[in-house]
Amino acid sequence: MLKVDNLCAYYGESIILKDVSLSVEPGKVACLLGRNGVGKSTFLKSVMGLVKTPKGSVYLDNDDITKLPTYNRARKGIGYVPQGRDIFPQLTVYENLVLGLERNGYKKGVLTKEVFELFPVLNTMMKRKGGDLSGGQQQQLAIARALVSEPKILLLDEPTEGIQPSIIQDIGRVIKKIKERGNVTMLIVEQYLEFVMDVADYFYVMDKGSIVLDGKTEGIDPQKIQEKIAI
Numbered sequence: 001m002l003k004v005d006n007l008c009a010y011y012g013e014s015i016i017l018k019d020v021s022l023s024v025e026p027g028k029v030a031c032l033l034g035r036n037g038v039g040k041s042t043f044l045k046s047v048m049g050l051v052k053t054p055k056g057s058v059y060l061d062n063d064d065i066t067k068l069p070t071y072n073r074a075r076k077g078i079g080y081v082p083q084g085r086d087i088f089p090q091l092t093v094y095e096n097l098v099l100g101l102e103r104n105g106y107k108k109g110v111l112t113k114e115v116f117e118l119f120p121v122l123n124t125m126m127k128r129k130g131g132d133l134s135g136g137q138q139q140q141l142a143i144a145r146a147l148v149s150e151p152k153i154l155l156l157d158e159p160t161e162g163i164q165p166s167i168i169q170d171i172g173r174v175i176k177k178i179k180e181r182g183n184v185t186m187l188i189v190e191q192y193l194e195f196v197m198d199v200a201d202y203f204y205v206m207d208k209g210s211i212v213l214d215g216k217t218e219g220i221d222p223q224k225i226q227e228k229i230a231i
């Protein structure tokens with residue numbers, strides 16, 4: 001479970017997040033929506049410990065991790081796929097995946113299980129350089145690399161950005177499969193409302209560093225969310 005209470009974040013003197021509270025129940029998927037520049041990526045970075053957060057708290061399960069450095073948050077089980085994916089272009093697909101195994105003590109069985117079941121396309125590309133993959137394949141590789149570390153929480157920053165529709169569907173299917181297993185909690189920054197309605201249990205809409213609307217996706221008229229994003 002991920003729980004964030006009254007988190008504030010700054011870049012220099014500028015306040016970016018203003019008392020943001022958000023929680024995701026174990027095994028559920030929440031999406032964070034909002035226009036460009038409202039602070040969504042900064043929120044994920046704050047959860048990961050990459051941005052200074054002078055006020056507020058972050059809990060992983062019931063553990064207060066607010067003061068922990070990024071590498072300890074990763075060790076404790078937060079997986080993070082930033083915008084732009086951050087795979088290593090000169091390393092092969094296999095080598096990129098092996099880098100994700102550090103947290104679980106290099107249990108290679110996980111690699112086979114995750115990659116075979118969830119990303120069959122990667123399985124045929126193990127020897128290719130990461131940089132030679134298409135954008136959609138790189139996104140899948142980045143998610144696979146985060147998953148092989150067996151995270152408790154997975155943070156994804158705009159996984160559908162710049163990706164063709166068929167791959168977006170594949171990514172949606174992967175997220176739903178992970179959800180079926182029930183052992184990973186996910187928080188996804190996403191602008192593509194149809195995707196959010198497809199994969200998320202909860203949504204949060206951010207505007208100017210604050211949450212302006214939130215709730216369950218089930219039963220909500222997507223137009224209500226769209227209106228808040230469009231303001």
Ligand SMILES: Nc1ncnc2c1ncn2[C@@H]1O[C@H](COP(=O)(O)OP(=O)(O)OP(=O)(O)O)[C@@H](O)[C@H]1O
Pocket residue numbers: 011016034035036037038039040041042043
């Ligand atoms: N490293 C930085 N230093 C200073 N300001 C920054 C930095 N990174 C982001 N900002 C500013 O902080 C604000 C929030 O940015 P952030 O990237 O979190 O927004 P976002 O909602 O994720 O937008 P996008 O969808 O475009 O990524 C923006 O005004 C941005 O210009």
